[in-house]
Amino acid sequence: MDTKKTARYGLLIALAFLFSYIESVVMVPLPVPGIKLGLANLVVLAALYRMGNGPAALVSVVRVVLAGLTFNNAVMMLYSLAGCTLSLLVMILLKRTDRFGMAGVSVAGGVMHNVGQLLVAAAVVETSALLYYLPALLVSGCIAGIVIGAVGAEVVKRLPML
Amino acid sequence: MKRRLDIWLIAGVLILALGVWGFLRLTRAEGAFVVVEIDGNEVAKYSLEKPLTEKISSPWGTNLLVIENGTARIAEADCPDKLCVNQRAVQYQGESIICLPHKMTVRIEGGMESGIDALALLGRIPPSDKV
Known part of the structure; x- marks a missing residue:
């Protein structure tokens, strides 16, 4: 991995990490837990479209682990990790079919992030009440x-292929 | 063409959400008991009829359960996110409040009779004439 690439990953991870931080600070009280905008997904989406699958996965996982260690606890990190893995897999698959725009890929990612978290939560608390x-x-x-x-579509439009 | 599939995907997700919501709404029934579980094990069961304020302690933390007016809610918790406190009170069968950091769930269960009635209606077992 050359220096340029290392710097790029560092930048993207830092940005995603910052978005996670903003979301953990500005928490809107809602009757259903787990609802958020997923700002960090913006970075993952940009990485997916401008750098490829591997880099997107790297940024996503490192971001979740860092955020988990810094402002969430270990249990919450497990939920996030499941959510981000499922989300990433579905986004890569949908992008590969080439039949979905960024909105579709991003919607699938957002929904699957929530579904992944819900599945782990159902396994941990052993209830279908979820x-x-x-x-x-x-x-x-x-x-x-x-x-x-x-x-994301606007951001990617302005970014060169990295 | 790209845009068209996006819209179908979004429509599909929304229809699924509406379907699940409709199913839960149609099948809901009044609850009778509040069951508290920690890490998947039942630790307490209270009647939904009797007002009650009870501390639920687990190795991960403490939640304050309040039962009043036939509903149950979490009034206080020592977790960092307070998501369970923000959830609205539960009263229907199958509804629950979940505190993920404490691995604690509060679930509403129905009375014994409603279950038997439902089975009898389906013709699985004859309706009981005893009691």
């Missing part, structure tokens, strides 16, 4: 995905 959260999480993941997808 089904009650699914509708709200699907809708919020959808809205967040559309917003991040729209912003």
